[in-house]
Amino acid sequence: MADPAFRPAIATGLAAFSLGIGFLVFDPGGLARALREAAFDLVEAHVPARRQPGGVVVVDIDRASLAAKGAWPWRRAALADLLAKLQQAHPSVIGIDILLDGPDRRAPAPLLRMLARTTGRSDLDAVADSLPDDDKYLGEVIARSDVVLGLLLDQDGKDAAPFAAPILSMGGVPAQRPLSQEADGIDAPLPGLVDGAVAVGALSLSAGPGGARVRSVPVFVRGGREIYAGFAMEVFRDAEQASAFVLERGGETVSVGDRAVPLREGASMRLHFTPPASWAARTLPASDVLDGKVAPDRLRGRIVLVGTSAPEAGALLATAADPLTPTVQVHAEAIEGLRSGDLPQRIPHPAIAEPLAAAALGLAALGAALWLGPLLAIAALLGLVLAWAGLSVGLFAGAGLLADPVGPLIPAVAAANAALVVMFARTRKLRHAIERKFGRYLSPEIVRRLAAAPEELKIEGELREVTALFSDIEGFTTMSESAEPRTLVGALDAYFEGVCAIVIRHGGMVDKIVGDAVHGLFNAPLDLAGHARAALDCAVEIGRFTAEFRLREDARALGFGRTRIGFETGPVIVGDVGGLGHLDYTAHGDAVNSAARLEAINKQFGTTICLGARAAAAIGDQERLRPLGTVTLRGRAAGTAVFSPWPDDATAERRSLYHAAYAAMAEDRTRALCLFRDLACRWPEDPATAYWVRTLGTAEPPR
Template sequence: MGRMRRTLQQRLPAAAGLATLTVFLAAAILLPKTMSEALRDSAFDLVLAGDQPLRRPVASDLKVIVVDIDRASIDALGAWPWPRTTMARLVEAVASGRPAAIAIDVLFAEPDDRSPAALARRLGSVTGHAEISTLGESLPDGDKLLAQAISSVPVALGFVLDPDRGRALPGAAIVSRGSLPFDDLWQAAGAIGPTPPLAAAARGLGVLSLPGSTDGAIRQIPVFVAVGRVLMPGLAAEALRLATRASSYLIEGEPATLVVGGRRVALSRDGLLRLAPAPPWRRVTRTLSAIDVLEGRADRGRLKDALVLLGGSAPELNGLRKTPADPLTPSVQIQADAVEQMVAGRVPRTLTAAPIAQPLTVLVIGALAVVLGAALSPAAGTAILSGAIALLWIAAIAVSRFADRLVDPLTPSIAAGLVFAVTGGTAYSLTRRREALVRHRLEQHLAPAVVRRIIEQPDLVKLTGERREVTSLFTDIEGFTATMHRAGPEELVTTLDQYFEGVAGIVIKHGGMIDKIVGDGVHALFNAPLDLEDHPQRAVECAIAIQAWSEGFRRRPPAAAIELGRTRIGIETGPAVVGDVGIQSKLDYTAHGDAVNMAARLEACNKELGSAICVGPGAAPRCDAALLRPLGRLAVRGREEPIAVFEPWPSDAPPSWRDAYLTAYAMLDCDAANAAVRLQKLMAERPADLPVRRLAERLTSIRKSGPPSASPTLTR
């Protein structure tokens, strides 16, 4: 069950990520068309914006000039709408520059009612005096003047689509080779065009209406629209036809292509041209102010053989439109951008295989996000996924730059980010949970700094088992059985809780690990589970600190009330096998080896040795020589030769006394009689030094019962 649970936990992040990816794909397919188009348009905006700086200006044989009815022109010539006579003067001023054609981005849907002739006709109609109406024929007529100006040069006027009226317009000359390639053409029941005199004077008509996206921004202009059952061109296309002196349009079905004046322009199935962002400087360099053209301040040489678009940026003209680049873009500039794109042959359009390629891209990068989120750290996964997303965008921009095909990298990017967030978040959540469990478990045994290292680098710990050198420390309370009988249950438990808390804190402070607490004893390990420099020395220093603390502790309540015994400690260093041992529902990280067993035996030897801390021969040589004194030799089961044991020097022993002790100890094997005398003298100087007393007693006992050369070896 435990193994199954761990397997499920390991697979949960990937399962969560795959579920998110599946839901995202389903949502992308079932998403309402308006929402999917909005997302796609945003993606194409970003791709085209990234594409634009990579393109170099292309020299063209057809100049495009915008004559702008701007704020300065309105201020100079009066409020809008201008009289038709003023518009006639402006068209004549432009025509005097001998342009190839003029396209006017202004709708003249109503007859002129502000010229003298129009006022006379209206006055005669109101008063009933026919002679006044007749007089109007000899007065300046704005419509006639504008029609005359328009007829002097190829001019395209505009019309707008009207879904309610069924008024038809004269159709354009369109020839098709094969069936028409349109299957989603923008269409309306009718249209509102210029007044008949102006329409008759113009050489062409083009639609002014611009289709807004779901957010209201203009991203496309119509190349062709359907008015009723009649195919009509857009203003940009009609202006290009007039400028190239083409008499008609040729539409080829496969591939869908518009041929006009020898220029070939790719067509989309909906008859719309996707606009690419134009650099801001381009609009500045191609624009002339209308008032400058009228008053002769503009360089009219720039108008020669140019395609001139006449419109306005002044708000009064109601021609400002929202585009992805600017919320107040003049519609005449949008038309000029479209003309320049058609002249350059640039028609961004989606891939034919987009319905298949898009879900596959989402699937691939989503699967990558699952792998990264489940297998790597958040930082590494984020870095790699960011690189993959960046490559996706670079590829999309490259496809746009070199093939004029639009690929949506935004939807796969959102999918990858979302899937990675869910997968990585689930993995992080599980990791944090495991870390919390491990931290809770380890903080009871290890120092906080060691716990942090293990949490940050779990591979440092080999829980499955490893052989390493450890220093084992065992503690025991002297006379605990008698203490247990003397003390009441609550007193005993309270005292032990405080005792173990103090001992464990000292062990952890010195870098050790609490292996287990059994009865009244504590087993600690040093140099496990992580490497600990100078671990034998640290273990001995830890034992000294425990012994000092415990002596103070047992003299204070509640330990004093139950007469808690002194703490005895055994220490040994050696190889051991460490790792998790137990059953699946309860595993303990512990150590097994001779050093562990020997430390337990050394702890028990303190009783006969009279010492509080007994250090074995594996640990003692690894400690500072001035830290320990020899206590004698022990004959241990399983060892052929007796082992030397040591304890820390009493802190109050003067240097001269220490030197005398070492001299006496050195005589044990060669001059036991002299050694005994010296030990008796030392014992007299420090009668409370119990290990010296026990050593002297053993020596005396051996001299009486054994041969003169026998050494005071203690058997365990």
């Protein structure tokens, strides 16, 4: 079962993960597809095309050609002259990326006939009949070689259909599948021109649902009831001298000669654009061809496409390569891709594979966010992002397969960030709670450690070794009964502030203040190296502070008693305990009880500080401690050795005499009494020496 502390983060992370998966699967508003297509553009732009250019030549009716040969649109006779020049170089096929619909309205004969109808002069019709027919001339030139013309899909088009695409079906008919481009009609070339052409292909290019950029060309389109091949497909078919398009594998691929083209969604063919700067190598100005400036070898046996890059021709559109790409260059890219086989394809079954990858990445990222620290979780998420993006780029560079480099990462990023935000909020809340709870009772360093790593605090309870310290004011009950309340409270505030500050300064925790007693813990809630020694140093400083405090005017007026301190080391249970909505971080165990008893033992010996055997052993520095004897603490059956730190006035001589007298008690109590009496004369201020003088003078010393 999950840790309850993680449940909100798990729930939030899973919710974000589910939303990410839903975004990929249901694609609201086409956002997922638009993001995927933009990512594919980026991948394709950074992976060089796997082909050798040179098979396609673009003859561009550019602005320089228009300036030299006349404004757009050109007369059909000028276009015929251009085709005739090209045919002299014997290209394999010529494709014209210009819609030649209707008669040429700029030729002299049509203009005279229009003038005759307008003026009513019938003699002008006779003159028109005697002039050369540009359309007839162009049709004759087209018929001399393999020329592919173009048509456009048009919902309002009324043209009769020229010959449709020759399709040989080995399984699956394109009419049975949805196509990316369909219309009720077409705008077709002039029939007299079509008669001499070897094929007519669809010039229509569409950005499709992936956004505003053209990324593909049609393999097949539907115009009215007929199926037509795309312009690039028809040009390539003629160049390959293939008699028909052959549908294979249940209509999943179409073969053109030796080239098999997968029929992706909508029967379109995705392009892998080369950089626009490289297009100049295959492009010739139309004016240079007309002026005979192009060597025939530059065109012989090549696929030649005639089109225009002049803005006034309206043949520019946005592609993944350039926002102003001439359509003739798009068709050239398609044919180059067909020749080389460099046609990007989606990975097999992307609708299944990519959501599965998204699920795996998302769950891995969520797990990292939940069970690793924030920095490691972010590093793991970054690693997943780089791994998937690298895999996507590698698949395309090595096999031409497109795997969505961004979409499957959305659930991972969403799940990890959602979980991290919830855990950050929880950590922040816990940090504030720790600072509020422990700020007054712990050293700033320990509070900082707890705030930085709240998980180190075992609030639910743990067994740990601590040194418990108890202090108490001697005669407090009598003093409080006779004291003026405001004076007593003011003095106690100053007293507790000083004692608590000393405990905190030595790395201890102020467990609680009960009446006139201060309870401190060392080595809780976090580890404190040398906690018994820290408690000893703390006790000594408290003893000095309280002795000076008693000299204050208000303390003297109250008759402030001396402070007694006891501490012991041992295993205790620490944690938050309580009821009715009130929890208190405290300790329970033998060491706590013993510290309270040892504080009271100071009454017996007259000392200020008394510590137990386990604390003395943990301190390890016997030079700082002197033995007081063996006593039986209240509630215990067995005796225990107790110790006290040497007073400030304990000279080396006094310590030596005390040790000698104390050791003598084991063998000769009379001699020990003499030694203690001698020491009492030399050191009359020492209460422990006075205690042994009194005790050894009795018949039976207490054990």
